[in-house]
Amino acid sequence: MARDGDGGQSGKGATGTTPILKDRYAIFPDNPLPDLDTPNATAFAAEDRRQRGRPLFALVVTGPLPPRVQVMQQLRGLRTAGLMALVEWGYIEWAPADAVRVVLIYEQPMGGRVMKSLSDTITPISDQQFVKSLLRPLCMALGELQNHGIGHRAVRPTNLFYSDASGGRIVLGDCATGPVAIDQPVVCETIESGMCTPAGRGLGVYADDFYALGVCAVMLLIGRNPLAGVSDHDILTQKLHHGTYATLVSDVRLPLGMIEIVRGLLADDVDQRWDFEQTDLWFNGRRMSPVQAKPVRRAQRAFVFMNQEFFLPRNLAHAMANNWDKAVPVVLEGKLEIWLRRGLENNQLADHITMAIRNAAAVGEKNKAAFQDTALANVLIVLDPAAPIRYRDFRAHVDGFGGVLSAQVALGKDTRLVTEAILRDLPKMWLGMREKFSPEMIQMTSNFRELRDYLQDPFKKGAGLERCLYELNESQRCLSPLLARDIVLDIRDLLPALDRTASRVDSKTEPLDRHIVAFVAARYPKDIAPQLAALNEDDTKRATLGMLSLLAVLQWRLGPEALHGLCGWMGALMGPIINSYHSRARRRTLEQEIPRLVRKGSLPELYNFVDSADERRADFDEFQRARAEWAVAQQNIRHLESGQVGADENAERTGQRLAATGSVSVAIVTVAVVLLGYMF
Amino acid sequence: MAAGSQGASLGLTAKAGGLLLFAIGLFLFLPTVLYLVVTMLPTAVALVIDRSATRSGWLCVGGLNFAAACPGLFDLWFTDPSLEYATTMITDVFSLLIVYGAAALGWIIYLTTPQIIGAFMEMTSSRRITRLKAQQKQLVEDWGSEVAREEVE
Numbered sequence: 001m002a003r004d005g006d007g008g009q010s011g012k013g014a015t016g017t018t019p020i021l022k023d024r025y026a027i028f029p030d031n032p033l034p035d036l037d038t039p040n041a042t043a044f045a046a047e048d049r050r051q052r053g054r055p056l057f058a059l060v061v062t063g064p065l066p067p068r069v070q071v072m073q074q075l076r077g078l079r080t081a082g083l084m085a086l087v088e089w090g091y092i093e094w095a096p097a098d099a100v101r102v103v104l105i106y107e108q109p110m111g112g113r114v115m116k117s118l119s120d121t122i123t124p125i126s127d128q129q130f131v132k133s134l135l136r137p138l139c140m141a142l143g144e145l146q147n148h149g150i151g152h153r154a155v156r157p158t159n160l161f162y163s164d165a166s167g168g169r170i171v172l173g174d175c176a177t178g179p180v181a182i183d184q185p186v187v188c189e190t191i192e193s194g195m196c197t198p199a200g201r202g203l204g205v206y207a208d209d210f211y212a213l214g215v216c217a218v219m220l221l222i223g224r225n226p227l228a229g230v231s232d233h234d235i236l237t238q239k240l241h242h243g244t245y246a247t248l249v250s251d252v253r254l255p256l257g258m259i260e261i262v263r264g265l266l267a268d269d270v271d272q273r274w275d276f277e278q279t280d281l282w283f284n285g286r287r288m289s290p291v292q293a294k295p296v297r298r299a300q301r302a303f304v305f306m307n308q309e310f311f312l313p314r315n316l317a318h319a320m321a322n323n324w325d326k327a328v329p330v331v332l333e334g335k336l337e338i339w340l341r342r343g344l345e346n347n348q349l350a351d352h353i354t355m356a357i358r359n360a361a362a363v364g365e366k367n368k369a370a371f372q373d374t375a376l377a378n379v380l381i382v383l384d385p386a387a388p389i390r391y392r393d394f395r396a397h398v399d400g401f402g403g404v405l406s407a408q409v410a411l412g413k414d415t416r417l418v419t420e421a422i423l424r425d426l427p428k429m430w431l432g433m434r435e436k437f438s439p440e441m442i443q444m445t446s447n448f449r450e451l452r453d454y455l456q457d458p459f460k461k462g463a464g465l466e467r468c469l470y471e472l473n474e475s476q477r478c479l480s481p482l483l484a485r486d487i488v489l490d491i492r493d494l495l496p497a498l499d500r501t502a503s504r505v506d507s508k509t510e511p512l513d514r515h516i517v518a519f520v521a522a523r524y525p526k527d528i529a530p531q532l533a534a535l536n537e538d539d540t541k542r543a544t545l546g547m548l549s550l551l552a553v554l555q556w557r558l559g560p561e562a563l564h565g566l567c568g569w570m571g572a573l574m575g576p577i578i579n580s581y582h583s584r585a586r587r588r589t590l591e592q593e594i595p596r597l598v599r600k601g602s603l604p605e606l607y608n609f610v611d612s613a614d615e616r617r618a619d620f621d622e623f624q625r626a627r628a629e630w631a632v633a634q635q636n637i638r639h640l641e642s643g644q645v646g647a648d649e650n651a652e653r654t655g656q657r658l659a660a661t662g663s664v665s666v667a668i669v670t671v672a673v674v675l676l677g678y679m680f
Numbered sequence: 681m682a683a684g685s686q687g688a689s690l691g692l693t694a695k696a697g698g699l700l701l702f703a704i705g706l707f708l709f710l711p712t713v714l715y716l717v718v719t720m721l722p723t724a725v726a727l728v729i730d731r732s733a734t735r736s737g738w739l740c741v742g743g744l745n746f747a748a749a750c751p752g753l754f755d756l757w758f759t760d761p762s763l764e765y766a767t768t769m770i771t772d773v774f775s776l777l778i779v780y781g782a783a784a785l786g787w788i789i790y791l792t793t794p795q796i797i798g799a800f801m802e803m804t805s806s807r808r809i810t811r812l813k814a815q816q817k818q819l820v821e822d823w824g825s826e827v828a829r830e831e832v833e
């Protein structure tokens with residue numbers, strides 16, 4: 001969970017059944033408000049304990065997808081007309097799920113949702129009332145969000161609410177309970193964003209919100225969705241062929257005074273699309289020349305693909321992306337290149353196609369299918385550089401890769417296409433085709449190169465898919481099963497969460513699984529390469545030491561001071577480290593001392609104790625001496641045992657010499673004695 | 681060639697000198713020589729028959745043999761250094777028995793001492809092996825079985 005003042009604290013009411021956020025906001029799980037639900041969160045009645053009667057409701061994130069926590073931090077307390085005010089957010093113990101959940105407290109819009117679904121029909125709003133009471137506050141709200149660096153990306157008629165019961169004012173609904181733009185209908189998204197899979201749209205640009213606002217404006221002005229019942233594919237195709245404005249407005253009559261702003265907001269060219277400044281000028285009475293679409297270079301003769309004639313590369317790319325397997329031979333046989341040179345008379349584009357195919361051969365991993373897919377993906381990028389990266393069924397902008405990966409992992413779906421797209425350098429190709437240089441592109445290229453390196457080492461802890469997941473998603477909570485009951489978004493919350501987990505898990509389970517290691521590697525700003533290297537060692541002792549070292553570093557740098565549960569957990573895993581000492585006496589000392597250190601709750605102390613350099617050196621030196629002693633003893637034993645074979649011979653020689661010496665000595669003494677007897 | 685013939689003639693001269701001196705000695709100290717020839721006979725036999733590794737049997741036998749013979753020898757020298765007295769002494773069976781008994785004892789000592797020494801040495805090395813093995817066992821208890829490898833790094 002987040003710390004105090006960051007995300008808030010969880011808690012339960014005095015009764016123990018009503019969760020209370022930050023000792024102030026009571027949430028009533030028994031009082032759901034389904035009309036205010038979002039796709040990834042459930043709405044419940046809420047109450048401000050200090051200001052009773054204030055109309056509030058709570059959105060509890062109950063869905064599997066990650067919410068936009070950074071956006072919550074910035075939205076809290078932001079009050080502007082046209083925006084549903086986020087009063088507070090934080091984490092609560094959510095009894096129905098027996099887990100911690102993110103909760104957002106909003107001011108309740110009293111007039112309900114403007115459109116319950118996109119197929120709804122409502123009373124059209126007159127243009128005079130619309131501009132002053134509705135459109136302008138919404139533009140102001142988007143402008144204010146832009147000033148705070150927030151892209152709303154959930155501007156759609158079904159996420160607009162009447163803030164009062166009279167229906168005089170409309171506010172933008174929640175944009176933080178789910179991933180960015182994931183719930184947006186294709187009709188509300190720009191052509192490029194609509195091409196993406198919902199999770200792969202990415203944050204995009206602020207102008208995308210104004211585009212969505214333009215679509216909302218059309219629907220509110222005519223009281224219905226002009227494209228209701230039309231499939232997403234057809235909406236995209238129509239937008240591609242005719243432009244958004246024509247697609248939406250061709251069959252309806254807009255108030256004359258609204259045409260200019262709607263045309264400006266719905267401009268498909270992002271450079272021409274109206275943003276806050278231009279809409280503000282328009283609201284203030286300045287009238288501008290109508291936005292005209294840039295002329296596009298059309299081919300002299302059509303390229304026939306799937307029995308359809310195409311005159312524009314962009315439309316052809318869209319058709320090819322939707323008919324992947326049939327497009328591959330067309331591209332590789334060179335027909336496309338010939339058409340570009342002769343039909344479109346664009347040699348530069350044709351050269352780029354050749355380069356794109358050559359690039360694919362370089363990264364195609366000597367696999368024919370991989371080469372073909374990469375080649376087509378590269379060619380589609382060249383044909384339509386503004387479109388998202390398209391790789392078989394994967395479609396995402398470079399800033400949407402994280403969203404796709406996060407959603408696929410959260411929903412338990414296959415992540416192969418995302419990883420292949422990264423491994424085959426498609427983001428690099430996409431970034432290389434940008435017309436305008438941006439310093440961010442260098443950073444992004446470097447980031448994707450790192451991600452590629454992680455994926456090339458898929459079995460290493462702190463790399464692989466998990467590392468990519470956390471590197472690409474700042475708001476991604478740690479998905480370790482060990483932390484399933486908690487929400488760990490900040491690295492500082494990890495150790496306290498593991499401390500709580502300690503009491504629930506089998507002590508033989510390791511506290512650092514792939515997700516946690518990847519999360520730490522992605523979120524911890526300092527160098528932990530030595531710890532990661534040790535963690536990935538095959539040797540159990542070194543791996544356990546690496547694990548303890550990493551946790552100790554985190555506690556040392558980030559706190560908290562005492563982690564009794566986690567210390568006890570780690571203490572139970574010290575077997576391999578204890579056994580790595582040779583001296584049995586040292587092992588006994590360690591076994592006796594570890595419980596004392598565990599009671600202190602300090603992982604750094606535990607680490608320093610079990611891996612003291614002096615103790616290690618002394619143990620090693622003494623062990624070497626002991627080995628030498630043993631070897632010398634063994635050698636002596638062998639010599640003594642082999643010496644017994646020749647013992648008889650030695651003994652005989654020695655005995656004979658001894659006997660001879662003794663005998664001669666006796667003779668000398670006798671001579672001396674007898675001689676002395678005669679002399680005296 | 682000349683040097684070789686010169687060396688050979690020198691050896692021959694020495695041998696001849698030796699023989700001459702022995703002959704003079706035999707003539708001058710005949711009683712002593714007679715007494716020693718008879719009493720030291722076991723030593724001469726031991727010198728001939730000894731095939732042991734050190735070939736020191738004659739020393740062992742000779743030492744005790746001479747120790748037993750020397751009182752008679754000094755008696756001969758200081759009492760009556762005559763041939764008759766020498767003959768009387770070597771015909772005294774009791775004296776001869778003592779002298780030859782001492783020689784026999786020397787031989788017995790020469791034969792048994794190696795066995796005693798061997799038994800002692802064997803006992804000492806077994807005890808050392810036991811002590812070394814106990815030391816190794818203690819090392820294994822203190823440091824584990826991995827200490828029991830001979831290659832020392």
